[in-house]
Amino acid sequence: MNISMGAKNKKRVVLPSRPDPPTVEQILEDINRAFSNDPVFNVLEDGNQDTKRGSSDNEAETKYLQSRRYLEMNERLQEVRGELVQQREELWVAKEQLEKSVAGVKGRAL
Numbered sequence: 001m002n003i004s005m006g007a008k009n010k011k012r013v014v015l016p017s018r019p020d021p022p023t024v025e026q027i028l029e030d031i032n033r034a035f036s037n038d039p040v041f042n043v044l045e046d047g048n049q050d051t052k053r054g055s056s057d058n059e060a061e062t063k064y065l066q067s068r069r070y071l072e073m074n075e076r077l078q079e080v081r082g083e084l085v086q087q088r089e090e091l092w093v094a095k096e097q098l099e100k101s102v103a104g105v106k107g108r109a110l
Contacts (some may be wrong), residue, residue: 021081
């Protein structure tokens with residue numbers, strides 16, 4: 001029994017493609033539909049415990065800080081996304097080199 005035959009018969013798993021990131025309009029729609037007790041807003045408020053609630057000035061300040069934190073996190077996500085795209089490209093190059101090496105080894109073995 002040839003062990004390598006089993007490896008050749010394995011089916012290759014095809015992963016679904018990554019969905020497109022949401023548009024600004026979709027993000028704003030989600031934010032507008034969120035409930036006031038949404039955990040995301042609670043986490044942002046916990047990070048800004050020094051802001052006081054009650055007056056409209058403090059509410060505006062809290063919303064401003066939440067918006068600013070959101071924009072900072074969004075910017076960081078975009079940076080990380082770019083890094084991931086670069087790493088994906090590097091992995092594709094490594095995969096191609098590995099496939100060539102495997103083909104070369106198989107060619108020598110025959």
